[in-house]
Every structure is written in C-alpha cells, then in structure tokens.
Amino acid sequence: MREGSTKAVSAIVIGGSAGALDVLVKVLPALPPSFPIPMAVVLHLPPTNANRLIEVLRAHCSLELKEAEDKEHLAGGKVYVAPPDYHLFIEREGSFSLSVDPPLRFSRPSIDVLFESAAEAYGSHLAALLLSGANDDGARGLATIRSLGGTTLVQAPESAALPTMPEAALKIDPAHRRIGVEDIAAFLAGLETFASMRRQENP
C-alpha cells in the first residue's frame, strides 16, 4: 500500500503559477469521469488570460469545471477555479468565500490563502498539490496543511517548467512528497473520499 494514499480526504486543493497549466491539462483528463473528490484550484495568470482558464481546462477534461462562487458548497466531482482578482477561501462548513483583500505577496488570488483556509476547514482530510511556478506563493500554506495532518504533494522540481514554487515549499518543509507529473493522476485517483458530516448541498 502506498504511503499517504490510504487517507480519506474531503477535498483537494491545487496551486501553481507559470508552467502549472500545462501540468493540469495532463492531470485532469487522466482522472476518471466519476472522480468523487472536489478540487479547488488557484493559478496565477495575467488578468487577461485568467478568464479563459476554465475554457482551456474544460477542453481537456470530462470533469465539471466551474468558477468558485461565494458561499457555494463544494460538491464531489467538480473542479472549482478561483475567479480572477479575488482571493478564494474555504470556510469550515465546506463552502467557498471570496474577498478583495489586498494581494498577498503580489498575488490575488493567493495560493497561501486557499491552502491555509482549507487546512483549517479540513484538517487531515485534505490533499494539496503545489505545481510549477516562479515565486514562493503556496509554500507557507502547504506547510500549514501538512502540520494539520493533510497530505501534501509538490511537483518534483526537476520536472517543473519553473521550479521556484515547488523548491520554496520543500525549503520550508522537506517532508512534502515529491511527485512527477506522470504520477499525479494515479495518486489522486487512489485517494479515498472522506464523507464529511458537515457537508450540505446548496438550498
């Protein structure tokens, strides 16, 4: 049995910057259409391209992709993308919230914001993936997730178009699992679903 793959999770959070979109267009199509775990994604993109992110991913993916909406509850099988120019949070009750608080370390949406709020919402029932990127956003959030018992993955820096982001995470916490692009989908597909008592559908 693979270490870490036996943990049941309520959600998967994914962050990345330059070079990360190329990874997602490989990983998402490789997941089964029945993939049951909700995923929330923050990618840094120039504002002009950010609106097209969902379109681009949708063309490659059979899972339902949508922009995360304020107060929307996370539901299985959906991939939620942070709207451009808003921070994306996950609240304790398993719903999203948005803010226009100032950018954090020059980023809005910020990966740290998503990761840290998700860590507090889900504790050990969370998996997180930090991909290629040119800055250190996400490193602190990923460390928080691991410290609260979550499963943390970083794209192996040697496989990343821009290794700064995964390297920054490993520098803070070398115990994150390094994973090659070709192994990500299989790892995620091996995660079990944690059925949270708190999850509710939108009214």
Next chain:
Amino acid sequence: MSEVEESDKALSAFLEAIYHRYHYDFRAYARASMKRRITAALAHFACADLATLHARVLDEPGAFAELLGFLTVQVSDLFRDPSYFLALREKVVPYLRTYPSLRIWVAGCAKGEEAYSLAILLSEEGLLERSLIYATDIHAQSLRQAEEGVYALERFARFSENYRLSGGRHSLSDYYAAGYNSAVFDRRLRNAILFSDHSLATDSAFAEMQLISCRNVLIYFDRVLQERALGLLRDSLCRRGFLGLGLKETLRFSSHASAFEELVADERIYQRR
C-alpha cells in the same frame, strides 16, 4: 479540543466582546477572511496572540479604532469594474431620468471612490442636480477621508483609464484639481454626496432609493448576515428601483431573489419587482 477549534473559539469570543464593548458587529462575517485580517492585525499591533490583542483592544478605544481599519477592506478604485459603470450609464440611467429627484445609496463606500464615480456619471448625464448620494460605511476614519475627496495623484492614471472604459464623456481631469502629489474632487461633486455611518449588520433602512450600489460588501458576510443585508437593501428600494452588486456576488442563493429581476446579469444589476 484541537488547536484550530481553540483559535476559532477565541476569535468568536473576541468578536463577541467587540460587539458588547463597541457595538460593532463582526460576529457574522465570513470567518476565513476575517481570520486572515486578524492575523495581519496581530503583526501590526505586535501582539503574540489573540488574547493579548483582545485585552488591549478592550482596554483602549484608540486601539479599537485602529483595528477597525484591519477588520474592513478599505481599498477600491474610481470606476472599479468599468463595465459595471458602463451598464449603469446605458441601461439604468434611462430609467433614472424619469424621476424628478433621485436618491442613490452607496452601501459600504470605504474611502468614497465609488460615490465620486457615480457623482461624475450622474453629472455627465445631467442628473446630478436632482440627486442625493448617500455613501455609508462603518469605518469613521474612511468616511472622513472620503468626505475630503482627496486621493493620491499616482492613482489617477488607473482612475482615468477606468473612467474612459466606463463610457466617460470628458477627461477625468475636468473633475479634480491636482496638487503636488494629490488631487481633490470638485466641490460640486462632493456637495451631492452625504457621507454617514451606517451598518448593514445592525442598522435599518433610512430612505427610499432609486439605485443602490453595494459591491464587494456581501462577500464578507456569512449567509445569515447576507440575507439580513439583502433584505435591508430590498426594503430600501422603491418599486422598480435598481440594485448593483459586485461582479462575483449574486442573488441566486438568496431567499430575496424572487423580489428582483436581472437587468444586466453579467454586471449583477438587478431591478426590484
């Protein structure tokens, strides 16, 4: 109890204490972003933990006034989201023209950028003389700044670009006097705006409006407080009055949705039934 549960509880106790001591109600604000702003405040006040900040804020009203700046988001732009203002100009102004006098409410006006934007728009449409713009916020210091109408000159390149994209008919510089490093808006605009203290969490309706703009305010509230605030906004609108929300805010999940119809869906402009 886990560490996370303990810190949640401490935050709830802090917000409860603020409510009882100062009558500002942050208890039903969305928690995750509130927590992050509290963390920023801890660093600013050089407090090691929330208990220290809690004690200090309850002891010193001055510290609470300073904390307020952290608990609310006070950043905006002139003509932020220009497409919203363009839609107001093209789709809402024709209705507004039919009223002999206009009451307009900017709920959550922060430092006044949106109120001045609307004053400029109304002026260009020939409606300013018959308009009164109420601009409200819970943050007294922001309101004072808003009332002065003074903004850093470095922000005006962006303001001007937004103004142009919003369908502005002149040059933005027609509306302000620039000094060495700041600019002040014309008295004519300022005189059309009444800045005052009002809380969507604890206060009630105070006038009947033709247009309410309440953008990027509701996202800071939890669902229950959102419902209260939307009910208040609904009750503050005349029949067929207009409500503008932030571009990522929606009535879709609200019990008040049936009281409105969508006028410009993409810009989140609704009309009261």
